[in-house]
Amino acid sequence: MPSQRPNDNLIGQSTAFHEVLEHVSKVAPLNKPVLIIGERGTGKELIAERLHFLSSRWEQNYVKLNCAALNENLLESELFGHESGAFTGASKRHEGRFERADKGTLFLDELANTSGLVQEKLLRVIEYGEFERVGGTRTVRSDVRLICATNEDLPQLAAQGKFRADLLDRLAFDVITLPPLRVRKEDILILADHFAMQMTRQLGLELFAGFSNNALKTLQGYPWPGNVRELKNAIERSVYRHNNAHVPLHEIVLDPFESPWRPTQLIRTNAPTVEQASAAEPEVMPAATQGASEFPIDFKQVCQDNEKSLLQQALVHSQYNQKKAAENLALTYHQLRGILKKYDMLGQEN
CATH class of the missing domain: 3.40.50.300 (P-loop containing nucleotide triphosphate hydrolases)
Structure with a gap:
């Protein structure tokens, strides 16, 4: 044959x-x-x-x-x-x-x-x-x-x-x-455009309107651990979900599992019992939480404000490099993007 x-x-x-x-x-x-x-x-x-x-x-x-x-x-x-x-x-x-x-x-x-x-x-x-x-x-x-x-x-x-x-x-x-693709920076957009055109034809759309500045920034800033195969999947997924021949593709869907309803499982090893915790020495509270609070307070709002402040500090510290900011916060790149999106902070770091 x-x-x-x-x-x-x-x-x-x-x-x-x-x-x-x-x-x-x-x-x-x-x-x-x-x-x-x-x-x-x-x-x-x-x-x-x-x-x-x-x-x-x-x-x-x-x-x-x-x-x-x-x-x-x-x-x-x-x-x-x-x-x-x-x-x-x-x-x-x-x-x-x-x-x-x-x-x-x-x-x-x-x-x-x-x-x-x-x-x-x-x-x-x-x-x-x-x-x-x-x-x-x-x-x-x-x-x-x-x-x-x-x-x-x-x-x-x-x-x-x-x-x-x-x-x-x-x-x-x-x-x-x-x-790896991360050292082939010049090829990322070429490959992305190629895969987008292929998916556009597969979907029967009349044309591909290109990538928005936000999408281009995502493509060039992501490390692509799965290399060309991951890029192909991400582009095809994004074009299919976008499904619009006349509006530039704005969002690159890097993680198909990303969802506010994604089930998570917390695994704790050697966690102390209630009795052990009660008998343990009291821990020193972090400086950010020390000091008296005036009650009643909106606990949820205070937590959100503290979280947004910490995110902004991490972005400034990393010179708005989201990958570095994620590393400094012990988060994955996808997790950081999800939290920034939650607080409508995507695009405000420019």
Whole structure:
């Protein structure tokens, strides 16, 4: 079966991004294994596809497998196949991914999750181009270009004895390390516009009116821990909820779980009993709450005023950088944004 058309979401103009593409172009024509390292959502699978389609094997099969999705026994069977009767339920011979990828490319994602047994068999395939099916004794030969990916530090795992050092040596003919989106600042808006246009067409809207200044500020100020995948989800979610072809998109919905009614669970460990609390030494009250209060007071209003004052102080202290303000308040970025929105303080920090 011939390979499918490659994905076209490799978009960007940053120096770091173009250095990766140049690296890919140089190593793609070689029939050598390549290791792709990168955080989640950085596009490891897209880079693997590009390596295949820029190689001389581009008309042959491109086969993929996520090693974290299967347990050791199933993974071994999926990779190398099994003979009829090899185990309960094995009613007929099964060709594994190495056989299906013969003359083509095999992409193994989440490589760090493989067991020692699987790693040993992978080592033999890379070294000699041969293996046995599970439950079989006949040697099977396969001509496969192997591309592997992980978000783990494999050299460190090898040093700890958690990954075979000899396998790592053979896999790492060359290593492509993908930059996270937070260091590709120039690419964020380019990618956001691309994903917004895609979602606009999917929704059947006549056009995409662009991003408001508030939305642009959010896109550029957020650290994107989930990288390009998180950006794509956030943009598609925001465009779908906005659903207006004529008004610029104002709000980027970063956290779909954010809600004033979100259930929370407070976990307290080693909390004192009522008796222990009564017998404990009285704590010194913080300076902000010391002093006499004149009752009656509006407790809710006083708390809100104190909270708003503290938020304003944190923003000033961090020079209105919301990420730093959140860190100084021991909040997540989403939590801070939610509280600022609650007090109608979003946009007033400019």
